């Protein structure tokens with residue numbers, strides 16, 4: 314039986330309040346909030362420099378990304394940031410640090426407050442906002458996924474010939490991405 318440092322056992326009665334509180338909170342979080350899973354590179358991070366390592370994040374955010382992320386939090390979603398960087402501890406740490414800094418910069422530059430129901434008083438308040446996001450290292454049970462290298466499956470495999478994948482380019486790699494062609498004209 315597990316004991317504490319004095320040799321007293323961790324009885325069920327002793328552990329119950331802590332366990333009950335933790336489970337209830339976890340259940341509330343999981344049951345009440347639908348999850349949006351958002352890719353990082355090319356979606357939040359502009360990724361114009363390409364891959365430099367799981368923990369190297371050199372570029373600024375994609376235009377509008379910070380406002381969109383904060384908007385999803387306000388709308389009551391759990392915002393899970395899930396990337397190929399996520400399997401690396403350093404990668405998750407670097408994404409959190411980068412997002413905190415970018416939200417703080419956004420706020421300093423006159424963007425919206427990162428905490429909708431409280432005043433942000435200092436840079437640290439804004440930088441710590443990354444804690445309101447979730448940072449899974451396995452695929453989350455999301456209701457929707459936002460990714461720059463994904464196609465929506467509509468039940469028809471004939472829409473996915475292999476040449477479509479070979480020719481696939483994410484939005485920022487298309488020479489004409491600023492012209493915003495209709496999806497059917499992009500391939």
Ligand SMILES: [Mg+2]
Pocket residue numbers: 352353354355356460461462
């Ligand atoms: Mg990506």
